[in-house]
Amino acid sequence: xxxxxxxxxxxxxxxxxxxxxxxxxxxxxxxxxxxxxxxxxxxxxxxxxxxxxxxxxxxxxxxxxxxxxxxxxxxxxxxxxxxxxxxxxxxxxxxxxxxxxxxxxxxxxxxxxxxxxxxxxxxxxxxxxxxxxxxxxxxxxxxxxxxxxxxxxxxxxxxxxxxxxxxxxxxxxxxxxxxxxxxxxxxxxxxxxxxxxxxxxxxxxxxxxxxxxxxxxxxxxxxxxxxxxxxxxxxxxxxxxxxxxxxxxxxxxxxxxxxxxxxxxxxxxxxxxxxxxxxxxxxxxxxxxxxxxxxxxxxxxxxxxxxxxxxxxxxxxxxxxxxxxxxxxxxxxxxxxxxxxxxxxxxxxxxxxxxxxxxxxxxxxxxxxxxxxxxxxxxxxxxxxxxxxxxxxxxxxxxxxxxxxxxxxxxxxxxxxxxxxxxxxxxxxxxxxxxxxxxxxxxxxxxxxxxxxxxxxxxxxxxxxxxxxxxxxxxxxxxxxxxxxxxxxxxxxxxxxxxxxxxxxxxxxxxxxxxxxxxxxxxxxxxxxxxxxxxxxxxxxxxxxxxxxxxxxxxxxxxxxxxxxxxxxxxxxxxxxxxxxxxxxxxxxxxxxxxxxxxxxxxxxxxxxxxxxxxxxxxxxxxxxxxxxxxxxxxxxxxxxxxxxxxxxxxxxxxxxxxxxxxxxxxxxxxxxxxxxxxxxxxxxxxxxxxxxxxxxxxxxxxxxxxxxxxxxxxxxxxxxxxxxxxxxxxxxxxxxxxxxxxxxxxxxxxxxxxxxxxxxxxxxxxxxxxxxxxx
Amino acid sequence: xxxxxxxxxxxxxxxxxxxxxxxxxxxxxxxxxxxxxxxxxxxxxxxxxxxxxxxxxxxxxxxxxxxxxxxxxxxxxxxxxxxxxxxxxxxxxxxxxxxxxxxxxxxxxxxxxxxxxxxxxxxxxxxxxxxxxxxxxxxxxxxxxxxxxxxxxxxxxxxx
Numbered sequence: 001x002x003x004x005x006x007x008x009x010x011x012x013x014x015x016x017x018x019x020x021x022x023x024x025x026x027x028x029x030x031x032x033x034x035x036x037x038x039x040x041x042x043x044x045x046x047x048x049x050x051x052x053x054x055x056x057x058x059x060x061x062x063x064x065x066x067x068x069x070x071x072x073x074x075x076x077x078x079x080x081x082x083x084x085x086x087x088x089x090x091x092x093x094x095x096x097x098x099x100x101x102x103x104x105x106x107x108x109x110x111x112x113x114x115x116x117x118x119x120x121x122x123x124x125x126x127x128x129x130x131x132x133x134x135x136x137x138x139x140x141x142x143x144x145x146x147x148x149x150x151x152x153x154x155x156x157x158x159x160x161x162x163x164x165x166x167x168x169x170x171x172x173x174x175x176x177x178x179x180x181x182x183x184x185x186x187x188x189x190x191x192x193x194x195x196x197x198x199x200x201x202x203x204x205x206x207x208x209x210x211x212x213x214x215x216x217x218x219x220x221x222x223x224x225x226x227x228x229x230x231x232x233x234x235x236x237x238x239x240x241x242x243x244x245x246x247x248x249x250x251x252x253x254x255x256x257x258x259x260x261x262x263x264x265x266x267x268x269x270x271x272x273x274x275x276x277x278x279x280x281x282x283x284x285x286x287x288x289x290x291x292x293x294x295x296x297x298x299x300x301x302x303x304x305x306x307x308x309x310x311x312x313x314x315x316x317x318x319x320x321x322x323x324x325x326x327x328x329x330x331x332x333x334x335x336x337x338x339x340x341x342x343x344x345x346x347x348x349x350x351x352x353x354x355x356x357x358x359x360x361x362x363x364x365x366x367x368x369x370x371x372x373x374x375x376x377x378x379x380x381x382x383x384x385x386x387x388x389x390x391x392x393x394x395x396x397x398x399x400x401x402x403x404x405x406x407x408x409x410x411x412x413x414x415x416x417x418x419x420x421x422x423x424x425x426x427x428x429x430x431x432x433x434x435x436x437x438x439x440x441x442x443x444x445x446x447x448x449x450x451x452x453x454x455x456x457x458x459x460x461x462x463x464x465x466x467x468x469x470x471x472x473x474x475x476x477x478x479x480x481x482x483x484x485x486x487x488x489x490x491x492x493x494x495x496x497x498x499x500x501x502x503x504x505x506x507x508x509x510x511x512x513x514x515x516x517x518x519x520x521x522x523x524x525x526x527x528x529x530x531x532x533x534x535x536x537x538x539x540x541x542x543x544x545x546x547x548x549x550x551x552x553x554x555x556x557x558x559x560x561x562x563x564x565x566x567x568x569x570x571x572x573x574x575x576x577x578x579x580x581x582x583x584x585x586x587x588x589x590x591x592x593x594x595x596x597x598x599x600x601x602x603x604x605x606x607x608x609x610x611x612x613x614x615x616x617x618x619x620x621x622x623x624x625x626x627x628x629x630x631x632x633x634x635x636x637x638x639x640x641x642x643x644x645x646x647x648x649x650x651x652x653x654x655x656x657x658x659x660x661x662x663x664x665x666x667x668x669x670x671x672x673x674x675x676x677x678x679x680x681x682x683x684x685x686x687x688x689x690x691x692x693x694x695x696x697x698x699x700x701x702x703x704x705x706x707x708x709x710x711x712x713x714x715x716x717x718x719x720x721x722x723x724x725x726x727x728x729x730x731x732x733x734x735x736x737x738x739x740x741x742x743x744x745x746x747x748x749x750x751x752x753x754x755x756x757x758x759x760x761x762x763x764x765x766x767x768x769x770x771x772x773x774x775x776x
Numbered sequence: 777x778x779x780x781x782x783x784x785x786x787x788x789x790x791x792x793x794x795x796x797x798x799x800x801x802x803x804x805x806x807x808x809x810x811x812x813x814x815x816x817x818x819x820x821x822x823x824x825x826x827x828x829x830x831x832x833x834x835x836x837x838x839x840x841x842x843x844x845x846x847x848x849x850x851x852x853x854x855x856x857x858x859x860x861x862x863x864x865x866x867x868x869x870x871x872x873x874x875x876x877x878x879x880x881x882x883x884x885x886x887x888x889x890x891x892x893x894x895x896x897x898x899x900x901x902x903x904x905x906x907x908x909x910x911x912x913x914x915x916x917x918x919x920x921x922x923x924x925x926x927x928x929x930x931x932x933x934x935x936x
Contacts, residue, residue: 009868016876017864019811019851023877026810116796188815188823188877188911239813239877240911272816485875485912648871652913656874659914683820683909691915692906721914 003498004712007648010490011505012483015237022236024192024208029265032194033062035255036118037268038108038125039278040100043136043348043676045129047098050108054124060117063262064125065254066108067095073257076248077219082318086153090145090346092313094250094257100129101145101312102350103678104277106250111258111266134348134676138286138309142345151346154319158326160401161337163292166301170292174374179745180362180726181669182284182309185355185660186688187484189239190270191279193252195259202230204260209233211246211482212522213512219248219316224260235512241484241523242660243354244280247316251278273681280317280353281670284309285325287366292337297378297385301337304329304366308344311351319344321352324359327402327409331367332416332454332614333389348676357719360453361661361726365746368451368727372734373741382731382740383429386452390416397708411454411612413705414640419614420452423638426700427618432634436620436735445623446633447736450616451727455639457526457716458611458709464519465535466602467496467543471591473567473584475500475507476598477539480520481532482512486718487649488528494645495533495712499540500547501564502583517602526718529645534710535605542601550586555579611707611715615639617658617724619732628754630666630733636698637724642706642715654721655697661725663689666747697721780844784809785853793840800824800835802843803850811851811880815909822908825881826850832888832907851880854887862928863887866921874912881908886922896926897933 015021052064075091096107107127112118135143135151142152167173194207204226209216213233221231238245251268258266270278287306291299308322326340355361371389375382391398393415400409424430432448439446466478477496481488489509497504510516521531544564551569552559555578563572570580590599620634637654644650667687671679680686706713730743733753742756777792784807791806798817803809803826815823817836824835827849854861860868863886873879885908889896896904898919905919926932 010871012876013868013873016873016879017851017860017867017883018855018858019809019880021811021876023810023813025804025814116794186911187875188821188909189813189875190815237877238875239815240875242911269814272818485877487874652871652874652917655914655916656912657914660911682818683816684818688909688911690906690909691902691919694915696916696919697914 003494003504004645006494007646008490008494008504010487011493012487012489023189023239024194024236025269027194027207027236028267029194029196032265032267033111033113033258033262034115034118035258035266035268036110036122037106037251037274038110038122038127039274040096040103040105040107040127040129042100042129042131043103044132044134045100046132047096047100047107048128048130051126052108055110055121058117058121058124060113061121062111062113064108064110065095067093067097070095070257071097073223073253076223076250076253076316078314078318079215079316082320084154084156084319086149087314087318087344089149090153090314092250092315092351094253102348103676104274104350105312109254136347136349136672136674136676138284138307138345138347145346152343153346154344156319156322156326156342158402159339161301163301163303163337163339166337167292167303170300171295172293172378173290174293174370174377175290176370176373176741177286177288177744178366178369179286180283180365181745181747182281183355183664183668184279184281184670185242185244186686187240187242187245190272190275191245191249191251192269193255194265194267195256196265197259197263204231204256206231206233206256207236209235209246209512210238211241211484212524213482213514214480214520215522216248217514220253220256223253224256232515235482238484242356243282243358245484246482247280247353249279272683276681276686277350277678280315281311281350282321282352282355282358283362283664284352285362289366289370291370291374293374293378297374297380297388299333299335299389302330302335304340306340306342308342309352310344310346311349312346313351315351315353317353321354321358325363328360328454328456329363329367330400331364332391332452334391349672350670356657356660357722360455360719360723361664364451364453364724365726365730368731369741369743372731376740383450387417390420390452392417410609412609412708413642414614415705416614419638419640419702419704420616422702423616423700426638427636432620440738445625445736447732447734448618448620449728449731449735450618451724451731452616453724455613455615455716455720455723456610457718458530458714459525459527460531460607462604462606463521463531463535464517464602464604465532465539466517466600467536467539468598468600469543469587470598471584471588473582473587475502476510477507477536478510478516479532480517481528482523484523486653487646488523491529491645491649492532492536495536496540499537500544502567526716530611530710530714530716531605531607533645533714534712535603537712538603538605539601542603543599546590546599547583547586550590551581554581554586554589607709609709611709613640613642613715613720615720615724617728619728621729621732621736623733623736623753625757628750628757630748630753632662632695632729634695635662636700637721638700638702639720640702640705641717643703643713644701645714647701650701650717651699653717654699657719657721658697658725659689659694661722662694662729664747665726665729669747778841780841782807782843782848783846784848785850795839795841797840798836799838799840799843802840803835809850809852813877813880815877820909822885823878823881825884825908827884827888830891832885849884851883854883862925863890866924870917870921870924872913872917872921878908878910882910882918889922890925890929890931893931895931895933900933
């Protein structure tokens with residue numbers, strides 16, 4: 001039975017299709033209190049006083065806290081290894097102590113017996129805040145976060161090769177300034193948390209946990225002053241993650257602290273406006289990038305300086321986004337010498353963390369616009385410039401001589417030029433270009449572009465899995481990962497079933513329950529299928545070995561002559577006839593006389609290398625010359641995943657990611673006014689694509705380059721849809737308006753594109769005037 | 777508090793509500809039906825879409841008292857003793873859901889489209905389904921799932 005590679009339907013669907021899921025808001029505990037957060041309404045200021053008297057006297061209110069009530073709780077730590085220089089000095093307290101630094105920062109909390117009454121009371125709280133001058137713009141002069149701590153707390157430098165020598169000898173030097181706006185994952189379920197003190201077990205329980213329950217357990221226990229065995233996290237259904245959901249924020253700590261102090265269940269469900277100003281933002285960067293080129297368009301060196309807007313505080317991810325940005329910018333191209341200087345800047349806006357494809361979405365836009373600018377300045381074909389610079393198949397494995405997270409960057413496998421060629425064929429790019437040329441000749445602003453990228457994921461350091469089987473042959477796979485909706489249960493069940501020779505549909509996959517397995521890495525950085533998949537294979541192989549050994553004894557036949565197929569152990573086909581035994585019967589025999597109800601095999605899969613895969617995207621757009629609105633007519637993705645466990649789910653990731661990325665390319669942006677007031681506080685201001693704004697995304701999933709980092713040869717698949725989407729849309733618009741490289745900032749809103757078109761029109765008019773001898 | 781009667785999925789619920797309680801809050805907290813989800817509470821995302829007297833309604837924009845005495849249908853009423861109906865089955869087969877948070881709203885909106893019995897071409901289908909937001913699927917598979925059910929029921933929109 002081969003289940004790896006089959007597009008079987010998901011195990012997760014039943015509850016989600018019948019309305020019986022357990023999302024955060026669906027869970028309740030007897031006697032629970034509801035928490036409501038009071039948030040700062042100024043971007044920067046000194047708290048003079050917080051008047052809670054009216055709120056405390058409001059009906060149903062149990063308690064009100066301000067900063068002083070939680071002054072003993074230390075600020076939220078950055079994850080080990082993610083801090084840089086002074087970043088740790090810029091952590092956030094769970095309630096503001098003296099100073100507020102962004103609109104939305106928690107200043108007080110109300111606990112009441114009903115969520116409506118908690119909100120009523122919260123509105124009665126008056127925080128008297130003395131305004132301080134805010135730093136809002138990323139490129140504004142740095143100020144002071146605190147005495148002696150700059151709002152540029154860290155500068156990172158990554159690179160290799162002799163950059164200066166390359167620039168000195170280059171035939172051409174191309175430079176540009178490129179920016180990506182402030183986006184976020186914005187899952188459809190807002191954040192939420194429930195905490196309850198379990199007296200029988202002498203432990204605190206945090207329900208509705210997400211993403212990285214085991215990691216958060218360690219961090220939360222430390223913050224709350226609990227022994228590790230006094231805290232357990234439990235994941236229910238999670239309505240989307242995208243990097244933002246499941247980090248430790250002030251709100252989640254407050255819920256747990258309250259349940260601990262009150263010995264009473266506490267529930268908190270964030271509303272949408274809160275989510276848009278309080279959950280992590282991401283993306284915002286400005287790059288000043290220069291490339292040294294030879295006469296053929298071959299890049300000799302890249303020198304990049306970039307600014308990353310961390311917002312008001314350092315959060316759990318620390319410097320992750322700028323580090324990934326700096327190291328993944330070269331992408332699929334050779335770039336023999338490289339230097340990136342990343343300036344992490346704090347400003348008085350919502351703090352930043354990761355968002356799906358962190359550092360890659362941004363730098364793929366920057367790098368691919370650079371490629372188009374090179375093509376334009378050297379009068380070369382944009383695709384030819386990319387081909388000239390692509391890493392060749394015989395250069396694999398390709399090592400970039402710097403390190404990311406202490407590990408070398410080694411692109412494990414791939415034939416990038418061949419994958420690109422297959423994609424061009426698949427989308428019939430010659431015909432696409434001919435059609436665009438024809439449409440432009442008839443006056444339409446239509447254009448197409450292809451961009452390339454490298455995706456990373458599947459990193460370690462480890463994942464543990466325990467496979468258990470009872471006397472009826474029923475299997476449970478207990479993992480330390482989490483589900484954010486991507487199909488973890490199905491994929492892990494497929495790998496387990498494939499290894500054991502049984503049906504996948506009866507397998508239970510457990511995730512996000514810290515009381516079921518000691519360690520776990522969660523669902524981050526596109527790693528679950530690779531890491532948990534391999535650990536599952538290892539543990540299931542152990543169970544398989546036990547079953548075969550027992551069957552060999554029962555069937556009086558050597559192990560080598562036996563196989564498991566459809567849940568039955570028998571003689572390998574072609575080796576003749578013989579008796580057989582069911583997996584369940586063999587399991588029952590193994591357990592006979594033993595004191596355990598289940599066979600159990602636990603294994604670790606350890607890996608210190610990430611997987612790297614090639615992808616490319618095609619966008620076809622048409623621009624309305626009057627409104628400067630952009631219509632995306634066609635969008636296609638090619639991705640060499642090495643080996644797809646479930647191709648249907650891989651496509652699901654590619655399509656969904658691409659549409660999210662198109663959102664960031666054209667519509668989505670958190671904007672602020674000059675005082676730091678957020679202007680994007682509802683879905684009427686933060687515009688995400690609906691079905692009407694996007695085409696049906698086409699996918700070409702290749703399995704040409706198996707990974708060399710893991711036995712199952714799997715590569716990551718969570719982010720390639722989104723990684724190139726900003727770049728592809730920008731490049732296609734450049735083609736449509738006849739100015740490759742013209743797009744300098746995402747999202748390309750009508751306002752910004754109209755300014756570019758007007759600039760073009762003005763230049764054309766000036767040129768005509770000059771030719772006709774008219775002075776302007 | 778006001779006492780109202782909601783006929784939800786052919787079961788009568790007598791519930792006490794404050795005038796300010798939204799329909800979706802009341803369905804979730806008053807009737808114990810948590811399948812209808814709350815995504816934005818300002819009528820944009822559509823995760824709370826339910827049918828009120830067979831018309832799609834944002835459960836967050838209607839007060840519970842406005843639904844007094846009306847017939848309401850939610851995602852919990854779609855399956856037949858655990859057996860998927862045609863739309864649920866199509867969503868399952870076409871991988872039209874990932875996290876599943878928007879799914880109840882998508883299913884109820886699609887139920888309205890299918891039950892109208894009118895031909896629907898691809899453009900109209902896209903336009904109607906654009907009423908609701910999904911952050912995971914990129915919409916392609918949702919449209920394919922609804923299309924498959926429409927085609928099977930003769931609402932293929934050809935020549936429409």
